[in-house]
Amino acid sequence: MRRALFGAGLGLLAVVAAGCSIPSAVAPQIRGSVGLPHSGFLTDSKELPRKGKGYEWRRTQDHHYGLPRLVGMLEEASASVVVARPNSQPVIMGELSAKGGGALMPTHRSHRTGRDVDVLFYVTSLEGAPIPNPDFVKIGPDGVGVSAAGRFVRFDTARQWIFVKSLVETKQAHVQWIFISRVLEALLVEHAIALGEPSALVQKAQTVMQQPGDSLPHDDHIHVRIACEADEYARGCDGGGPQWGWLPKPAPRVAVPASELVATLVGP
Numbered sequence: 001m002r003r004a005l006f007g008a009g010l011g012l013l014a015v016v017a018a019g020c021s022i023p024s025a026v027a028p029q030i031r032g033s034v035g036l037p038h039s040g041f042l043t044d045s046k047e048l049p050r051k052g053k054g055y056e057w058r059r060t061q062d063h064h065y066g067l068p069r070l071v072g073m074l075e076e077a078s079a080s081v082v083v084a085r086p087n088s089q090p091v092i093m094g095e096l097s098a099k100g101g102g103a104l105m106p107t108h109r110s111h112r113t114g115r116d117v118d119v120l121f122y123v124t125s126l127e128g129a130p131i132p133n134p135d136f137v138k139i140g141p142d143g144v145g146v147s148a149a150g151r152f153v154r155f156d157t158a159r160q161w162i163f164v165k166s167l168v169e170t171k172q173a174h175v176q177w178i179f180i181s182r183v184l185e186a187l188l189v190e191h192a193i194a195l196g197e198p199s200a201l202v203q204k205a206q207t208v209m210q211q212p213g214d215s216l217p218h219d220d221h222i223h224v225r226i227a228c229e230a231d232e233y234a235r236g237c238d239g240g241g242p243q244w245g246w247l248p249k250p251a252p253r254v255a256v257p258a259s260e261l262v263a264t265l266v267g268p
């Protein structure tokens with residue numbers, strides 16, 4: 001894998017060293033999701049439309065670009081909730097990445113390579129009526145939270161599970177992480193088991209749903225990250241781990257002639 005990344009790494013180095021535009025004529029093979037989620041950039045991105053079936057943006061000033069397959073899987077997951085529960089309210093989409101990726105400081109450490117997105121939780125009123133999430137409401141271990149305006153909301157386990165299930169099962173992309181607090185993950189897993197969902201699905205969902213140890217507990221939104229596809233490693237994509245068993249492995253690297261590597265390093 002290291003060897004597979006070597007050529008791409010040299011190209012990336014050349015792009016940065018030359019201060020070229022991206023993608024660069026110097027290293028045209030470096031494109032798409034390039035680098036690690038917290039230190040890379042993005043080309044050939046697609047913008048998630050402002051609203052679609054079952055979702056809408058949180059704010060116009062946010063960044064809504066990602067790899068096309070990330071956009072596609074978000075549209076698919078949002079629509080799947082509406083199909084299963086027609087009386088749903090739109091899920092609220094937070095930030096993806098900037099059009100060309102890079103830092104979205106100070107709010108996000110990652111979100112730089114078009115593989116990350118924040119999505120607010122599905123919530124209901126205390127009585128169970130679906131309502132749009134008022135805005136990053138922290139949900140406690142009892143599944144209840146209070147909005148900034150003092151409104152009580154309840155974590156909508158059923159709709160959230162439909163959304164998570166779609167992310168895990170989609171054929172469009174491979175989900176690497178769904179960051180979410182431990183207690184909410186437990187609610188979702190318990191719900192999935194009670195529904196009689198296939199154990200392989202539940203296990204996969206349980207594996208990717210994690211409360212991160214090095215950042216916020218994610219008790220007010222989920223953060224979804226998709227994995228690099230096999231052919232993207234040679235173009236500079238760096239998964240950053242973990243490499244779950246079902247995720248694509250880097251494709252065997254096609255040998256790059258030494259003359260091309262030299263040309264990449266010194267420029268035209």
Ligand SMILES: [Zn+2]
Binds near residue numbers: 116
């Ligand atoms: Zn995030």
